[in-house]
Amino acid sequence: MDEKQLEAGFQAKVDAEQKIEPKDWMPADYRKNLVRQISQHAHSEIVGMLPEGNWITRAPNLRRKTVLLAKVQDEAGHGLYLYSAAESLGAARADLNDQLLTGKAKYSSIFNYPTLTWADIGAVGWLVDGAAIMNQVMLCRTSYGPYARAMVRICKEESFHQRQGYEIMCVLAKGTPEQREMAQDALDRWWWPSLMMFGPSDANSPHSAQSMKWKIKRQSNDELRQTFIDRTVPQADFLGLRIPDDKLKWNEATKHYDWGEIDWTEFNEILKGNGPCNKERLEARNKAHDEGRWVREAALAHAAKQAKKQAA
Amino acid sequence: MSNEKNETDFPLWEVFIQSKRGLDHKHVGSLHAADARMAIENARDVYTRRGEGNSIWVVLAEHLHASRPEDQGAFFDPADDKVYRHPTFYVMPEGVKHI
Ligand SMILES: [Fe+2]
Numbered sequence: 261m262d263e264k265q266l267e268a269g270f271q272a273k274v275d276a277e278q279k280i281e282p283k284d285w286m287p288a289d290y291r292k293n294l295v296r297q298i299s300q301h302a303h304s305e306i307v308g309m310l311p312e313g314n315w316i317t318r319a320p321n322l323r324r325k326t327v328l329l330a331k332v333q334d335e336a337g338h339g340l341y342l343y344s345a346a347e348s349l350g351a352a353r354a355d356l357n358d359q360l361l362t363g364k365a366k367y368s369s370i371f372n373y374p375t376l377t378w379a380d381i382g383a384v385g386w387l388v389d390g391a392a393i394m395n396q397v398m399l400c401r402t403s404y405g406p407y408a409r410a411m412v413r414i415c416k417e418e419s420f421h422q423r424q425g426y427e428i429m430c431v432l433a434k435g436t437p438e439q440r441e442m443a444q445d446a447l448d449r450w451w452w453p454s455l456m457m458f459g460p461s462d463a464n465s466p467h468s469a470q471s472m473k474w475k476i477k478r479q480s481n482d483e484l485r486q487t488f489i490d491r492t493v494p495q496a497d498f499l500g501l502r503i504p505d506d507k508l509k510w511n512e513a514t515k516h517y518d519w520g521e522i523d524w525t526e527f528n529e530i531l532k533g534n535g536p537c538n539k540e541r542l543e544a545r546n547k548a549h550d551e552g553r554w555v556r557e558a559a560l561a562h563a564a565k566q567a568k569k570q571a572a
Numbered sequence: 573m574s575n576e577k578n579e580t581d582f583p584l585w586e587v588f589i590q591s592k593r594g595l596d597h598k599h600v601g602s603l604h605a606a607d608a609r610m611a612i613e614n615a616r617d618v619y620t621r622r623g624e625g626n627s628i629w630v631v632l633a634e635h636l637h638a639s640r641p642e643d644q645g646a647f648f649d650p651a652d653d654k655v656y657r658h659p660t661f662y663v664m665p666e667g668v669k670h671i
């Protein structure tokens with residue numbers, strides 16, 4: 261079969277909602293696109309542990325601390341499910357890791373913002389995990405089998421992440437005036453970055469059309485963003501907090517909220533590496549990697565010694 | 573070596589989990605580990621954080637062999653035309669029970 265026929269067969273499978281599996285023939289660009297997207301997603305889970313890890317030792321009580329620890333541990337697991345999916349496409353884990361550590365690979369810009377107060381942990385769980393869930397629920401139906409299966413696993417775990425965040429917000433919003441203020445401040449700072457998580461608007465999203473055709477993506481950035489806003493505004497209302505957008509208003513005709521405009525210059529600056537924490541995040545990952553080297557070497561030495569003993 | 577940090581991976585292991593006694597072990601994904609024991613412990617932490625596991629199997633990915641999807645048609649062909657392997661192929665007389 262020539263390339264054209266193979267490609268037609270591949271597209272027919274995708275159109276018929278059949279999953280593509282690791283050993284199936286696939287267009288080189290499909291593979292490349294997926295490795296890029298899945299590894300970026302994996303890196304985001306891993307770097308995403310840092311802003312929250314920042315508060316584990318300072319959580320206000322033991323319950324919150326246990327919960328936050330479990331959440332951060334889940335994110336590590338999510339990173340690993342995703343690396344595993346990327347590796348099924350022939351990528352080497354050491355190379356993916358290397359791309360992250362050397363700053364060549366991207367990860368979600370949201371994790372380049374600092375977590376300044378405890379309320380940020382509430383806002384991150386509620387909004388950042390909330391936005392991630394929207395995207396991940398869509399990806400449960402993505403065309404590449406291992407990616408879809410990783411997403412199903414992840415989505416099962418994510419709902420507690422969002423709930424624990426909203427619970428923190430509830431407590432603060434019903435607390436002392438200072439606590440309310442803290443909650444409002446966190447919402448003020450995290451709202452717009454959370455909306456940016458869905459990526460550029462459809463008009464400026466270069467990979468989108470092809471990704472939709474290959475059914476890697478099933479909904480557009482703008483669609484997902486609008487659904488997120490429609491679901492989240494009533495949750496903010498319930499908290500009695502104000503979303504920092506003067507143009508936000510229910511539109512009875514469209515049955516959606518109208519809202520303001522994203523500051524894409526901020527988004528692009530962070531993408532370029534000039535966000536508040538880009539440097540700190542990469543340094544933290546590199547430090548962990550470098551300080552763990554002797555452990556990896558020792559484990560390999562031990563394994564080699566055991567193998568030799570068994571052979572003897 | 574291809575990457576800047578000059579590192580190679582621990583070997584890759586495929587992980588199979590039995591969620592409950594009596595069920596099959598099912599493939600859940602892969603992970604890297606220096607040896608089998610580390611692979612099983614890591615598999616516990618990565619794939620069974622919510623009591624999903626009753627038993628774990630790990631096997632070096634390089635030891636796993638698979639059928640080739642490109643000959644899928646011809647390979648599974650022999651099973652296609654043997655309808656007599658299914659119980660519905662046989663006509664049972666009216667009134668006969670428990671068969
Ligand atoms: Fe996650």
Ligand SMILES: [Fe+2]
Pocket residue numbers: 335389418421
């Ligand atoms: Fe999460």
